[in-house]
Amino acid sequence: MSMVDSRPHSPHVDRVFWMPVPDQQVPASDGTVEGAGVRAGTRHAFWGRRWDGQEAEVRTVCGVVVNLDESSPLDWITMPECGPCRTEILRVRGEMRS
Ligand SMILES: [Zn+2]
Numbered sequence: 042m043s044m045v046d047s048r049p050h051s052p053h054v055d056r057v058f059w060m061p062v063p064d065q066q067v068p069a070s071d072g073t074v075e076g077a078g079v080r081a082g083t084r085h086a087f088w089g090r091r092w093d094g095q096e097a098e099v100r101t102v103c104g105v106v107v108n109l110d111e112s113s114p115l116d117w118i119t120m121p122e123c124g125p126c127r128t129e130i131l132r133v134r135g136e137m138r139s
Pocket of ligand 1: 084
């Protein structure tokens with residue numbers, strides 16, 4: 042006989058999506074763009090199915106409130122995955138199973 046699943050329904054941790062977030066979201070004072078569209082940043086995780094494209098300010102899984110914007114395919118290639126986000130996802134999901 043298997044254990045009864047008595048977990049509370051927590052839809053916000055069932056799904057996660059990743060989005061590249063540029064490090065510096067402060068526009069350069071002179072308005073110039075450095076490089077050929079390459080931006081430094083981090084791919085953070087967010088609870089939910091996907092970004093609805095409406096909400097600009099979103100909290101990352103690792104607890105930072107960021108402004109999401111349309112990301113370029115280059116951002117996905119150049120920005121490394123956020124370690125704290127990955128750790129937090131594993132921690133929360135681990136707790137759900139215990
Ligand atoms: Zn993060």
